[in-house]
Amino acid sequence: MDIVTWIVVGLVAGLLASAVVGGIGYGLIGDIIVGIVGAVLGGWLFATLGVSLPFSGIIATITVAFVGAVVLLLIIRALRPGPRGRS
Template sequence: MSLLWFLLIGIAAGWLAGQIMGNGGYGILGDLILGVIGAIVGGYLFGALGIGAGGLIGALITATVGAIVLIALLRLIKKA
């Protein structure tokens, strides 16, 4: 996967996660950071569960799920 696609998927995943979690977007840079870290988290979680997601849609789903988990964890930490 090229770097451009990775960054575009990161931006889209971060934005989607923000919409799903009710925060809205975090701006281009915030969405990118959230999506890229979410891709790492999602890849780890999917790998641990034995779930494989291939292709562009699979990468977007994996990154979005990871970003959602990341937002949820950040909210838990912020409350404590």
């Protein structure tokens, strides 16, 4: 994949993951970084668990990146100090 594809996949996956996990996102550059790191993490998770998708192409790439980005954001949220909804 070329760099433009990585940026687009990262942006889409980062934005979707931010929307699912909750919050306002990390800005344009932050969401791209979250999506690209999520793509690497998702690729590793899918390979380690032996999971394959029933479809291929850019949609599969975005799906794997999205799953990885959600996991990444959940890890970041768990490690971030501060209130976690407790009264």
